[in-house]
Amino acid sequence: MLRKLPNGMLALFLWLSATGNTQAQPSTGKPFPTVNIQVDLTQPKGRMDPVWAWFGYDEPNYTYMKDGQKLLSELAALSPTPVYVRVHNLLNTGDGTAALKWGSTNAYTEDANGRPVYNWTIIDKIFDSYIKRGMKPLAQIGFMPEALSTKPQPYQHQWEPGKPYEAIHTGWRYPPKDYEKFAELVRQWVLHSVQRYGKAEVESWYWELWNEPDAPYWGGTPEEYQKLYDYSMGAVRRALPTAKVGGPHITGPGNAKAAAFLKAFLEHCRSGKNYVTGQTGSPLDFIAFHAKGAPRVVNGAVQMNLGTQLRQISTGFQIVASYPEFSRLPIIIGESDPEGCAACGMKTNPENAYRNGTLYASYTAAAFARKYELADYHKVNFKGAVTWAFEFENTPWFYGFRDLATNGVDKPVLNVFRMYGMMRGNRVAVTGNMAYNTLAVRDSSVRRAPDVNALAARDTTANAATVMVWNYHDDNLPAPASPVEVVVSGLGAAKSVQVTQYRIDQTHSNSYTAWQKMGSPQQPTAAQVAQLEKAGQLQQFAAPSKATVTKGEVRLKTELPRQAVALYKLTW
Numbered sequence: 292m293l294r295k296l297p298n299g300m301l302a303l304f305l306w307l308s309a310t311g312n313t314q315a316q317p318s319t320g321k322p323f324p325t326v327n328i329q330v331d332l333t334q335p336k337g338r339m340d341p342v343w344a345w346f347g348y349d350e351p352n353y354t355y356m357k358d359g360q361k362l363l364s365e366l367a368a369l370s371p372t373p374v375y376v377r378v379h380n381l382l383n384t385g386d387g388t389a390a391l392k393w394g395s396t397n398a399y400t401e402d403a404n405g406r407p408v409y410n411w412t413i414i415d416k417i418f419d420s421y422i423k424r425g426m427k428p429l430a431q432i433g434f435m436p437e438a439l440s441t442k443p444q445p446y447q448h449q450w451e452p453g454k455p456y457e458a459i460h461t462g463w464r465y466p467p468k469d470y471e472k473f474a475e476l477v478r479q480w481v482l483h484s485v486q487r488y489g490k491a492e493v494e495s496w497y498w499e500l501w502n503e504p505d506a507p508y509w510g511g512t513p514e515e516y517q518k519l520y521d522y523s524m525g526a527v528r529r530a531l532p533t534a535k536v537g538g539p540h541i542t543g544p545g546n547a548k549a550a551a552f553l554k555a556f557l558e559h560c561r562s563g564k565n566y567v568t569g570q571t572g573s574p575l576d577f578i579a580f581h582a583k584g585a586p587r588v589v590n591g592a593v594q595m596n597l598g599t600q601l602r603q604i605s606t607g608f609q610i611v612a613s614y615p616e617f618s619r620l621p622i623i624i625g626e627s628d629p630e631g632c633a634a635c636g637m638k639t640n641p642e643n644a645y646r647n648g649t650l651y652a653s654y655t656a657a658a659f660a661r662k663y664e665l666a667d668y669h670k671v672n673f674k675g676a677v678t679w680a681f682e683f684e685n686t687p688w689f690y691g692f693r694d695l696a697t698n699g700v701d702k703p704v705l706n707v708f709r710m711y712g713m714m715r716g717n718r719v720a721v722t723g724n725m726a727y728n729t730l731a732v733r734d735s736s737v738r739r740a741p742d743v744n745a746l747a748a749r750d751t752t753a754n755a756a757t758v759m760v761w762n763y764h765d766d767n768l769p770a771p772a773s774p775v776e777v778v779v780s781g782l783g784a785a786k787s788v789q790v791t792q793y794r795i796d797q798t799h800s801n802s803y804t805a806w807q808k809m810g811s812p813q814q815p816t817a818a819q820v821a822q823l824e825k826a827g828q829l830q831q832f833a834a835p836s837k838a839t840v841t842k843g844e845v846r847l848k849t850e851l852p853r854q855a856v857a858l859y860k861l862t863w
Contacts (some may be wrong), residue, residue, distance in 0.1 A: 320766070325774045326725045327745040330758055332781030334720035339748040341712045342673055343368040343659050345429070346695075347377035347626060348681035349633065351396065352389035354378070354417045356684045358699045364702065369712040373413035373495075375732050376421055377429035377625060377677050379502055382476070383463050384437035385447055387413045389684060391634040399436040399476050401855060411483050422488055422710050428482075429623070429677070432477055433501045434463040434508075439473055441465045442510065446749045453639040456632065457507065465510040466519060473519070474526040474567075481530035490531065497577060497623070498527045498536045505541045513552055514634035517559045517573075521566040524574050537577035540625045543603035544580050544610055553580060553610055561616055577674065578617060580607040581626040582655075586642040595629060595654055595765040598599045598736030601661055605733055608669035621674035624662070628679050629654055629695065637691030645767060647689045647803045651704040653854040656761040657737075659711065660746040663718060664729040680704070689803055689814055697802075700820070701827030706800040709829040710793060710858040714757045716750040719749040719781075721758075723805075725773070737765045741853060743773050758859040762851045770853040777859065785836045785863040788845050794832035796855035802827035822853050832857065 355437040396413035437443045443462040450458045467473040477791035484493045504516040524536040541549045541555045545703025560575040582603035585596040610683035637644040666673035680693045695705045741764040838845045
């Protein structure tokens with residue numbers, strides 16, 4: 292029996308047995324024994340690539356609004372490398388008025404004689420916002436302009452939270468009535484981008500077609516998607532032969548329909564007949580799919596499902612790895628989140644209550660660490676995972692949208708990305724007596740003991756290291772804090788290290804609890820907003836201090852509450 296327990300569960304089982312508490316639920320009851328985490332700086336596991344520095348959202352017109360501009364600046368500042376941004380609705384017809392699950396740029400219309408009229412004004416406002424901050428577009432070709440859609444009416448939807456989700460699927464989702472006109476729109480867009488930003492800049496972007504074409508986002512057949520891909524990517528390459536192109540951004544490949552769509556797409560790119568050239572195959576520089584979890588409410592409390600998301604990722608990696616021609620291409624998880632609808636708040640979807648507090652932060656910390664390890668396991672080239680969360684302009688405070696900030700105030704989850712932004716160099720070996728094995732989380736999620744675990748990196752350019760520690764559980768229930776001892780070895784001849792601990796918990800880096808203490812005001816005063824802005828920043832747990840190194844190792848002790856995240860930064 293013990294041999295079947297996931298790594299870290301053995302210690303819990305022995306402790307529960309010793310206390311006669313083998314039926315105890317780990318989210319309540321007696322305190323857990325000390326969690327021991329070992330970090331070995333001499334054992335690299337792979338590069339600490341900034342796979343987390345990718346973000347996306349449905350509503351492109353929020354980009355250039357007040358809070359959108361503020362959040363973009365914060366995202367650009369937290370990463371040591373350029374942040375990539377993916378956004379829907381860039382080619383939709385409309386006047387640019389923002390709405391939930393909607394956006395428009397009016398990039399393409401036609402005159403009375405059916406001749407194309409191109410207007411890049413709004414797209415330029417969006418992309419200018421990225422480029423001037425050093426950010427990069429993951430440029431999505433979509434959706435269908437009204438004048439080109441085979442079924443244009445109704446075109447703009449009027450969806451709002453609580454209405455059936457299928458209401459968003461209107462005339463923008465259909466194939467073009469003229470593939471040549473659509474291809475020319477794409478070519479003109481790329482030419483304009485090169486003229487405005489320069490060839491070298493646009494070469495650093497990724498160009499993709501559509502979103503989730505295996506789902507109702509696409510109103511055509513898989514074959515029609517492949518045809519549109521050939522026309523679109525052929526147009527991109529005619530405008531800029533060195534451009535990076537790819538797709539298909541399907542939903543979770545753990546779903547049989549999505550997996551079949553992905554495989555058919557890869558087969559088409561490898562050996563299918565190109566709809567434009569008649570030759571074999573289509574250009575493919577990266578592969579993209581999506582992965583979501585599945586939270587629900589159980590006995591009045593939110594229960595996450597990290598395992599569901601990891602199974603989608605693992606299956607996608609496995610499919611890509613099965614194609615020798617494509618197995619080393621960059622993989623982008625184009626949407627990688629705890630669930631699906633960013634614009635569904637907790638009023639209409641109670642399971643989304645996780646989004647305001649520390650549960651979203653601890654989930655994100657634990658999830659990204661496992662994405663690295665799944666990429667190692669499947670031996671694939673994992674380039675990035677897009678967190679589909681941004682902000683919703685002029686909406687109620689802490690409404691429970693999946694966003695990184697509310698009314699210009701950062702939520703706790705954004706501070707996890709600030710922590711990741713401090714982690715440089717190579718990932719190094721981490722073990723622990725309460726650490727779940729990645730495959731165990733993938734297969735069974737985190738339902739019994741908490742996952743008290745860490746991700747660590749050794750800076751290869753300086754005498755520095757970072758250790759991110761989390762205390763995660765799927766069930767958002769009260770639980771005792773866990774005493775944690777982190778032993779960092781491999782410090783060589785250093786006599787001492789400077790230690791700075793950052794923390795996300797109920798009283799640190801947490802604007803939500805600060806807002807609740809104010810009485811949850813929906814019209815906070817200017818002074819209250821300033822206080823919330825300060826509470827939303829990443830905060831130190833205590834003043835930096837010196838720690839003695841003994842025989843090449845240092846011991847760091849703390850009490851880590853449930854759903855909290857800590858980052859230790861060590862310099863010597």
